[in-house]
Amino acid sequence: NYSRITQCAHYAPTTVVHNDDLAKMIDTSDEWIYQRTGIRQRHVVTNENTSDLCEKVAYQLLEKSGLTAEELDFIIIATVTPDYQMPSTACLVQGLIGATKAFAFDVTAACSGFVYALSLADKLIQSGTYQRGLVIGAETMSKIIDWTDRSTAVLFGDGAGGVLLEASPTRHFLAEQLQSDGKRAQSLTAGYQNNQSPFATTTELIKESIVMDGRQIFDFALKDVSKNIRQTIERLEEPTIDYVLAHQANKRLLDAMAKKTKLPREKFLDNMEFFANTSAASIPILLSEAIEQGTLKLNSGQHILLTGFGGGLTWGSLAIKL
Numbered sequence: 001n002y003s004r005i006t007q008c009a010h011y012a013p014t015t016v017v018h019n020d021d022l023a024k025m026i027d028t029s030d031e032w033i034y035q036r037t038g039i040r041q042r043h044v045v046t047n048e049n050t051s052d053l054c055e056k057v058a059y060q061l062l063e064k065s066g067l068t069a070e071e072l073d074f075i076i077i078a079t080v081t082p083d084y085q086m087p088s089t090a091c092l093v094q095g096l097i098g099a100t101k102a103f104a105f106d107v108t109a110a111c112s113g114f115v116y117a118l119s120l121a122d123k124l125i126q127s128g129t130y131q132r133g134l135v136i137g138a139e140t141m142s143k144i145i146d147w148t149d150r151s152t153a154v155l156f157g158d159g160a161g162g163v164l165l166e167a168s169p170t171r172h173f174l175a176e177q178l179q180s181d182g183k184r185a186q187s188l189t190a191g192y193q194n195n196q197s198p199f200a201t202t203t204e205l206i207k208e209s210i211v212m213d214g215r216q217i218f219d220f221a222l223k224d225v226s227k228n229i230r231q232t233i234e235r236l237e238e239p240t241i242d243y244v245l246a247h248q249a250n251k252r253l254l255d256a257m258a259k260k261t262k263l264p265r266e267k268f269l270d271n272m273e274f275f276a277n278t279s280a281a282s283i284p285i286l287l288s289e290a291i292e293q294g295t296l297k298l299n300s301g302q303h304i305l306l307t308g309f310g311g312g313l314t315w316g317s318l319a320i321k322l
């Protein structure tokens with residue numbers, strides 16, 4: 001019982017905010033943003049929430065596969081921006097598409113969420129208990145951003161991307177290494193649940209929007225994630241990768257990662273120019289676009305590495321044969 005990605009799809013909300021639009025709101029410039037991050041624009045929701053973005057991706061995956069929602073065994077949504085704490089966004093999606101036979105849950109692993117969720121889904125199918133399900137990374141980062149903080153407001157965007165994962169007689173998940181380090185949790189935070197019960201003695205209110213120590217996160221990504229990429233590739237029987245689909249956080253970081261991992265820069269796909277950093281959605285959006293553009297093809301035998309990294313701290317790679 002192996003598993004295989006049989007369909008990919010993505011969706012971004014229609015409203016696009018260019019760097020110049022942000023320069024009218026906060027003290028920044030297109031020049032600074034593009035030079036330092038590689039970002040030129042981001043998609044933002046106006047009246048949609050995360051479950052709405054997921055619904056659009058789910059419908060595309062069902063349409064492309066010819067499956068009905070009732071045939072799905074599970075739905076996993078990776079997100080740090082759920083509609084609610086409860087019910088899960090995955091349950092909302094199940095209700096929206098009518099996947100009556102599926103069980104549904106969210107995965108919270110920040111920008112590693114899609115990689116963690118896809119690894120879990122692979123194990124659900126490898127166990128032989130389940131045959132097929134949706135794995136979607138989706139974010140409405142625009143609702144948790146501090147839009148007055150120019151160091152973070154320019155970095156993030158909204159969007160969703162996902163895959164249909166199905167049982168396969170042949171192996172496609174070749175190697176993986178999932179890691180986390182809670183000691184460095186304070187480097188990147190959002191959504192603290194302040195306790196305002198009548199019994200709470202802790203009275204200080206902690207900021208609920210995104211707070212990031214950019215330098216610490218950048219250094220972590222370059223050092224720990226590059227090592228993870230090298231180690232995951234070395235676990236492969238045939239240690240070659242055609243493309244690396246890394247979390248789309250920063251273009252300069254990908255330049256530095258290519259050098260650190262001694263992999264050609266052109267193997268690192270990137271689209272942060274058009275979507276900014278969509279957290280758990282960035283890898284599935286990149287994968288779906290690369291397939292749409294013909295760079296990647298399902299059933300091609302191409303070897304790709306999906307590498308997520310971010311808050312937690314979390315990071316992890318999956319080596320997959322398409």
Ligand SMILES: O=C(O)C1CCN(c2ccc(-c3cc(CO)ccc3Cl)cn2)CC1
Binds near residue numbers: 037155214277311
């Ligand atoms: O001054 C500059 O050049 C600044 C320096 C700081 N920058 C950063 C720093 C960290 C991230 C980042 C964020 C996440 C969260 O998904 C994950 C992974 C990373 Cl590496 C993105 N940008 C922007 C340009």
